[in-house]
Amino acid sequence: MSWGSISIALLTSLSSAASLFMVAAGLTLIFGAMRVINLAHGSLYMYGAFAVATIVGAASGERFWFAVALAPLGVAAVGVLIEVTVMRRVYRRDHLVQLLSTYGISLIMADIALSLWGGSPRSVSAPAILAGAITIAGHTFPEYELFLIGVGLAVGLALWLLLARTPLGWRIRASVEDAELLSVQGTNVRLLYTAVFGLGALLAGIGGALITPVQGVDLGMGDSIIVAAFIVAVIGGLGSIAGAALGALIIAVFEMVGTLWLPSWAPASLYIAMIVVLALKPWGLLGVKDNS
Amino acid sequence: MSSREGKVRRPRELLIRDIHAYYGLSHVLQGVSLAIREGETVAILGRNGAGKTTTMRAVMGLMPVRSGDVVLDGRVVTGRPPYELCRAGIAFVPSGRRVFGSLSVAQNLELASRSVKRRTASAWDRERVEALFPALAGLRNRPAGFLSGGEQQMLKLARALLTNPDILLLDEPTEGLAPTVVQDMGRWLRGLRDEGLGILLAEQNAVFALHLAQRCYVLEKGLIRAEQPAGELLKSEEGLRYLGVARR
Ligand SMILES: Nc1ncnc2c1ncn2[C@@H]1O[C@H](COP(=O)(O)OP(=O)(O)O)[C@@H](O)[C@H]1O
Ligand SMILES: [Mg+2]
Numbered sequence: 001m002s003w004g005s006i007s008i009a010l011l012t013s014l015s016s017a018a019s020l021f022m023v024a025a026g027l028t029l030i031f032g033a034m035r036v037i038n039l040a041h042g043s044l045y046m047y048g049a050f051a052v053a054t055i056v057g058a059a060s061g062e063r064f065w066f067a068v069a070l071a072p073l074g075v076a077a078v079g080v081l082i083e084v085t086v087m088r089r090v091y092r093r094d095h096l097v098q099l100l101s102t103y104g105i106s107l108i109m110a111d112i113a114l115s116l117w118g119g120s121p122r123s124v125s126a127p128a129i130l131a132g133a134i135t136i137a138g139h140t141f142p143e144y145e146l147f148l149i150g151v152g153l154a155v156g157l158a159l160w161l162l163l164a165r166t167p168l169g170w171r172i173r174a175s176v177e178d179a180e181l182l183s184v185q186g187t188n189v190r191l192l193y194t195a196v197f198g199l200g201a202l203l204a205g206i207g208g209a210l211i212t213p214v215q216g217v218d219l220g221m222g223d224s225i226i227v228a229a230f231i232v233a234v235i236g237g238l239g240s241i242a243g244a245a246l247g248a249l250i251i252a253v254f255e256m257v258g259t260l261w262l263p264s265w266a267p268a269s270l271y272i273a274m275i276v277v278l279a280l281k282p283w284g285l286l287g288v289k290d291n292s
Numbered sequence: 293m294s295s296r297e298g299k300v301r302r303p304r305e306l307l308i309r310d311i312h313a314y315y316g317l318s319h320v321l322q323g324v325s326l327a328i329r330e331g332e333t334v335a336i337l338g339r340n341g342a343g344k345t346t347t348m349r350a351v352m353g354l355m356p357v358r359s360g361d362v363v364l365d366g367r368v369v370t371g372r373p374p375y376e377l378c379r380a381g382i383a384f385v386p387s388g389r390r391v392f393g394s395l396s397v398a399q400n401l402e403l404a405s406r407s408v409k410r411r412t413a414s415a416w417d418r419e420r421v422e423a424l425f426p427a428l429a430g431l432r433n434r435p436a437g438f439l440s441g442g443e444q445q446m447l448k449l450a451r452a453l454l455t456n457p458d459i460l461l462l463d464e465p466t467e468g469l470a471p472t473v474v475q476d477m478g479r480w481l482r483g484l485r486d487e488g489l490g491i492l493l494a495e496q497n498a499v500f501a502l503h504l505a506q507r508c509y510v511l512e513k514g515l516i517r518a519e520q521p522a523g524e525l526l527k528s529e530e531g532l533r534y535l536g537v538a539r540r
Contacts, residue, residue, distance in 0.1 A: 167406055170399045174392045181392070183374040184352055184384045186407030186455055190373070 004137025009256050015145035017252035018152025019211050023225055024232040024244040025159060026203030032176045032239030033196045034091055039102040040082065042226030043109035044201045048075045048208025049217045050113060053122035056212075064127040064213075072205030079201020083194045091193070106222070113219055126213035144213050151210060155203070159241050172196055176239065231270050235277045237287020246285055250277075304330040304365055304458040304490065306351070306382065311360030311370075313350045320346050322514040323360070326492075330458055333481065333491040335501035335522060337535055338511035344494035345387065347511070348461045352384045353377050364459075379408050383457035385448050387464035387494075393437025397428060400436050400447060405454040416453045424480065425450055442473035449480060459490040466497050478504055498535040502526045510535070 027041045051071035056063050082105055090098045125131070126144040133140040163169035174182045175192055183189045207225075215221070232251050236243025254273045258266035265272075283289050306328050313321040321343050328334045336344045349355045351362050353374045362370045364380055378384075392400050401418060422429040425446045431439065436447055445465065452460060465481075466474045474497075481504055485491055495501035502508060502522045510518040510531070518531075525531045 167402065170392075170395055170403055173394060174403060177392050177394065178390060180354060180374070181386065181390050182403070184354070184378055184386075185404045185451065186375050186378040187403070188373070188375045 002137060002139075004139045007136050008139045008141050009260060011141050011145065011149070013249075013252040013256040014152075015148045015214070016255070017248040018149045019207050019214075020225075020228055020232050020251060021152050021245050021248035022155050022203050022207035022210075024229040024236070024248055025155070025241050026200035026207075027226075027229050028233040028236065028239055028241060028244045029159075029172075029203070030197055030200040031233065033172055034087070034193055036087065036091065036098045036102065037095075037230070038087075038197075038200065039099060039226060040105040040109060041102075041200070041204050041229065042222030042224075043106045043113070044075050044079060044204035044222075045208035045211075045225050046113065046217075046219065046222035047078060047109065048072055048205035049212050049221060050117050050122070050208075051075065051205075052209045052212045053124050053217045054117065056124050062127075064124070068209045071209040072202050075205025075208070076198045076202035079204075080194055080198040082201075083197035087197060088190060088193065106226075110219065110222075117219075119219060121216045121218035123216050124212035130213075142214075148210055148214065151206075155206065156241075156245050163241065168195070228270060231274045233284075235274055235284055237281075237284030239288075240284070240286040243284055243286035304381065305363075306459045306490065306492075307361075307363040308347070308351060309361045309363065311347075311350055311362065312358045313346060313355055314358060315346075315355075320514050321350060324511070324514065324516055325360075326509050326516065326519075328459060328490045328492050330490045331485060331488045332507070333485050333493060333505045335498075335505035335508035336492065336494045336511055337498050337501060337508055337525075338517075339536065340496065342511040343514040344511055345463055346514075348384060348386075348463055348492070348494060351377075351461065352382065354384075375407070378455055378457075381456070381458040382461065383452035383455050383459070384461045385452045385463065385465065387467055389441070389444050391436040391439070391444050391447050391451075393435060395436060396433050397436055397439070397447060398432040400451055401428075401454055404451040408455040416456055418454075421450045421453055424453075424483070441468050442470060442476070445469060445473065445477065453484075457489065459492065460484065461492045461494075463494045464496060465493070466495065466500050474500060498532065499526075 023041065023045050027038060030036065030038050030041070048071050051074055052067040055067035055070065086101055086105060090101050126142070130144040130147050132143045134143060134146065163173060171182065171187055171192055175189060179189050228251065232247035233244055234247070235250060236245070236247030251270060251273055254269045255266060258269035277285060308324060308326045310323045310325050311321055312319070312323060324343065324347050326334070326336070336347065338344055346355065350357050353372050353376070357370050360370070361368050364382065369377060369380060392403070395403070401421065405417065427443060428446055428450055431443065436444065439447060465477055469477065478500065481491060493501050493505060502525055505522040508520065508522045508525055509516050
């Protein structure tokens with residue numbers, strides 16, 4: 001194998017890690033603060049993708065950036081709606097109720113998607129400025145996917161800054177540790193939870209919006225991403241953003257290695273990675289033991 | 293009282309009137325009534341499990357009050373969410389190591405002062421808090437989880453003050469503290485009372501509480517069994533024996 005094809009494989013892993021990270025980060029952020037696994041997270045991702053496909057429509061190209069800016073905000077708004085109508089009623093209920101609620105929401109969202117957008121897949125082409133490809137030792141790699149890697153890094157950096165440097169971020173971390181204490185110190189934790197859920201949805205929306213030039217947009221895309229994102233979040237340690245980044249990289253590399261050398265094992269690579277990590281570190285790589 | 297000049301007004305006051313609260317089916321508070329005014333220190337004493345913590349949690353909106361009222365300055369605030377009670381001027385300092393361990397001392401303090409806009413005449417800010425607790429100034433960047441028990445207690449008190457309360461609810465402030473720090477705690481609380489804060493103190497350490505308080509309530513199985521001046525109880529052989537205080 002040439003180093004050219006290895007670099008391409010690595011870059012491909014990085015670009016799929018970038019988009020996995022954005023979705024998993026939202027999932028893990030929501031879990032960290034509210035202790036719920038949002039099974040509708042994949043549906044939010046799918047909505048982000050369909051929103052872009054709809055806005056871009058036949059007029060590919062110039063409308064792409066507008067769509068990519070708008071779609072995640074719409075998805076965040078849907079997230080806020082879900083939080084206010086359903087989620088805040090189930091935070092104190094047991095995990096089964098929470099799982100059934102979010103699963104129910106994902107079914108409703110799937111039906112709405114079917115009636116809004118129909119069953120046929122859509123495709124979106126990369127904007128002209130990123131439509132080209134770079135060449136490494138005779139192998140090509142799409143510029144758009146380089147851009148995707150950059151966005152993944154930027155989102156990771158932004159989340160880190162948010163949590164480490166801003167009072168909102170401190171509040172989110174404080175709510176993870178002791179929400180009751182935060183509330184007696186004057187924070188409206190209910191509102192904070194709505195904001196966190198909205199932020200998690202925004203991340204799913206960004207992930208879905210940006211994946212459109214890389215893969216087809218269809219009704220099943222949410223179901224496949226939620227499994228991968230969940231595994232990524234679990235491997236990294238549920239609740240840990242840095243863990244989500246690490247988990248996304250591991251999964252992406254595992255998938256690449258599987259695809260290149262053990263194609264028949266590739267579909268199982270996700271699960272194998274999860275089993276290995278959890279056997280060694282039951283709370284995930286960067287997770288902390290949950291005492292609740 | 294230089295810090296509280298201004299027009300004549302009635303003193304700040306928290307009234308708890310006949311509150312009942314349950315944990316599941318168990319009737320934990322069976323009609324607790326008590327009153328606390330600014331500038332006054334009041335102790336709630338009682339054996340482990342008597343309902344001291346639950347009383348504070350119920351006042352603070354952290355658990356449902358089935359019947360009865362919590363009244364702050366004449367306004368019924370029963371069942372309001374905790375953040376509203378905080379913003380209305382009640383600070384609750386729970387027992388134990390309740391600090392945000394992964395946040396720095398400075399971030400812990402910053403969160404408390406940012407969440408509350410109310411400004412009393414003698415507003416607490418970082419400088420004032422660090423003047424009261426000089427040790428905290430040197431620990432600003434330390435994660436709060438790495439503080440000693442005494443330092444965490446300081447941080448908990450500092451944080452509560454930064455919300456500029458009129459009434460302080462303190463749950464077991466001397467629990468697990470070294471004797472010298474218990475003395476510091478007594479000094480801090482006297483200072484705060486002299487500034488006009490009303491302090492409600494739940495304590496296992498009855499002697500500490502009785503030396504600090506003017507009045508005390510004795511709670512037994514969710515009922516107020518006695519209310520009397522602290523000095524009287526301190527002299528009462530029987531009362532002290534009930535509270536598990538050994539006479540030397
Ligand atoms: N989370 C809880 N669930 C069920 N019962 C509780 C809980 N917390 C306290 N209790 C019960 O409520 C009663 C009062 O407890 P508490 O208010 O903590 O007493 P104190 O602070 O005076 O020691 C006790 O009988 C205790 O067992
Ligand atoms: Mg107690």
